[in-house]
Amino acid sequence: MTNAVKKRIDGILKTLPNGPGVYRMLDADGGILYVGKARSLKRRVTSYFRGGAHNAKTQALVGQIRDIAITVTHTEAEALILENTLIKSHQPRYNVLLRDDKSYPYIYLSTEQTFPRLTFHRGQARGKGRYFGPFPSATAVRDTLNHLQRVFPVRQCRDSFFRHRTRPCLQYQIGRCTGPCVGLVSESDYAKDVRHVEMFLSGQSTEVIDELIEQMEAASLALNFEHAAQLRDRISSLRRIQERQYVAGAKGDVDVIACRQREHVTCVQIFIIRDGRNLGNRTYFPKAPVGTPVEEVLSQFLARHYLGQEKPPELIINQTLDDTELLEEALSQEAGRRVHIRSKVRGERLRWLGMAERNVEHALSARMATDAVMEERFEALRGLLEMERPINRIECFDISHTQGEATVASCVVFGPNGGAIKDDYRRFNIEGVAGGDDYAAMEQAIRRRYTRVLNESGELPDIVLIDGGKGQLSRAEAVIAELGLEGLRLVSIAKGPRRRAGEEVLLVSDPPATLHPPAESPALHLLQQARDEAHRFAITGHRQRRGKSRSRSVLEDIPGIGARRRQALIKQFGGLKGLKRAGVEDLARVPGISKALAEQIYSHLTG
Structure with missing residues (x-):
């Protein structure tokens, strides 16, 4: 190599x-x-x-x-x-x-029978009924069936065994079957359990769990705490056995396309879905003039990529385009059949689109962290600051607190080879400073950082970047002078008058200067990336510190989450541990939680 x-x-x-x-x-x-x-x-x-x-x-x-x-x-x-x-x-x-697809196991529900059977299935789908899966292993199917039987006592015995019973079997005795073989349950009551199983395996777990929660609350109000505890355990079991299959699901031949733009880089991710199965993805980085809207880039990409090529009958995109009808007409005319372009989708297609968006975000981050891009940005920053020697290390500081509580400072490190050097990141719990005094907090963080670097003969940066304005910069200058450090260039990055990305103002010390780099400047992009990473790292540390110092629920820190919504979330997921494992889609299914609020909750709990 x-x-x-x-x-x-x-x-x-x-x-x-x-x-x-x-x-x-x-x-x-x-x-x-x-x-x-x-x-x-x-x-x-x-x-x-x-x-x-x-x-x-x-x-x-x-x-x-x-x-x-x-x-x-x-x-x-x-x-x-x-x-x-x-x-x-x-x-x-x-x-x-x-092995090939036919060997993947499924759960089979024989819906055509009076008393349907729930069972393990492998091979071609021959019987009338519903097939749920595929599952990754036979063990996964059997574990699911075992847990389902404890919650919904739908029979799993063979038809030949079922037809010849004269008395209930052991499954009835241990509470895992209601005895339909000998008429111990009515068709209507049995059908309710079958409906719950079908809903649950179809992904409608929220509706099933909501019904069980209502029953649990009713039992609790009636002081039937034993039954309430049983229902609580059922809800917990249902959450554990739910295994969503995002890759194999709804049928159809579809291309799922996500386009994202960050700074001057645009990325397009295409997932190829055929017969409901994800066959893989490809990543593209189309070149476009700086300032071109992401919708325009995607529109031109669709035309150039699909005209003259084989195309599926449906394209799902993550942007709303003004010329969707024109593109549909051109693609349909060339294909000799209707080609639909959709940006508003639900169900399995929405999950496919979510996967494409996650992958395009990762591809963008990876692209921007490549050595070539980083080296270009570091060189551009050297030119902007008119520095004679190359820049090999940038350390950026930020402060995070909530109205002065649990103040935390962060220091993140960037280098030209790969960008972020996470092993060198540091956090500082700020003590002895008046709440909300960002100037004093910044001074303490810088003093602690470079006192230790000097004592341990550590590596000093070429540039110290401060997220803030003149006040933070002047405090940093005083500390650097007090410690006798030479050769460090101090730069503060402050938001412009309209506080928009791309309009930042750079305040530079030694010699003093005020710089207004253009929005497309690679040097500005580097400083923005370092600042945003320092901000993320500081907020994460602040939340951790604040969480340790409080006995109240972390949900109380999320705007828009009141007592009623907190109660609904805790009931739905059984506590904070289950809540942290939930995805955005699961959170959005809780009554009163919108998609935007679900994303905010997810970001807060995982940030």
Whole structure:
């Protein structure tokens, strides 16, 4: 592996997320050498390039890798299904061929019978009824069936066994069946349990859980606490067994397209869905003049990408375009059939679009952190500040508090090779400062940071970046002078009069200067990125510190969440632990919680 390739791979490894997904190892021609899935993409992919013993196959694979592509998924089970699809489609030489789709297990509900049966199924769908899945393993199906039987006593016995019973079996005795074989339950009561099972496996878990919550509250008011506890356990069991399959679901041939723009970089992510299955994704970085709206970039991309090419009957996009009808007409005329372009979707298609948006955000972050982009930005900043020597290290400070409570300062570090150097990040719990005094807090953070650096002979930055205005900058200058540090260039980044991104004002010390870089300046983009990262890191630390010092619910810190909504959230998810595991879609299903508020809750709990 050459130094150039190693440098490229190292840059990719730095940007990998910790969540689940699928990775593809690519050769020099872009061909797929290997497809794998991971619970943590960062840990799994990085393990290939660490020192240590690898078998001969892995050593041969690593020697041919020239690039890595990833797809971020919601769950590891989802990654397993996507991995299988990609291996069958591309048949990479270093993969062992996996079983085909017919061997994936399903849950089968025989809805055509008077007393339907719920059972494990593998193979072709022959019987009349509903099939739920696929599931990643037979164990997952059997565990689901086992837990469902405890909550909804729908029979799971074979039809031949069911037809010849003269007395109830052991399942009835232990409360896992209502005895339909011998007439111990009416058709209507049995149908209610079947309806709940069908709703739950179809993804309507919120409605089922809401009904159980109402029953639990009624039992509690009636002082029937034992029954209320049983219902509470049922609700908890239902949450554990719910396994959403985001990759395989609704039928259809669809391309899902997400477009995002950050600073001067635009990224387009296309997910290819055929017969309801995700066959993979591709990433594009179209070049567009600075200031081109994202909607215009996407419109031109759709025309150039699909005209003259095979196209599915449906395109789902994440932007509302003014010329949607014109694009639909042109694509339909060329295809000889109707081609729909939709931005407002629901259900499975909305989940596909959400996955595409998550992946386009990751691709943008990874692109902006590549060495080439970072080196260009560092060089542009050197030119802007008229510095003679190269800039090798930037340290940025920010302050976070809530009306003076639990003040935390952050220090994040950036370098030209890969951007953020997270191992060097530091936080400071500010003490002995009047609440809300950001100037004194900034002074304390800088003094503590560089006193320790001097005592430990640590690495000093070339630029100290302050999020703030003249007041914060003057305090920083006083500390730097007091410590006798030379060669540090101090810069503060302040929002412009209209407080819009791209209109920031830079205040520079030694020699003093006020700079107004244009919105498209790579130097400004670098400073914005460092400032935003310092802000994120400070807020995270502040929330952690504030949470430890309070006994009140962290939900009280979210605007728009009153007592009634907090109660609904806690009931729906069984407590803060379950709430933190919930996704935006799950939160938005709670009565009174809008999609925007769900995103705010999710960001607050995971930030």
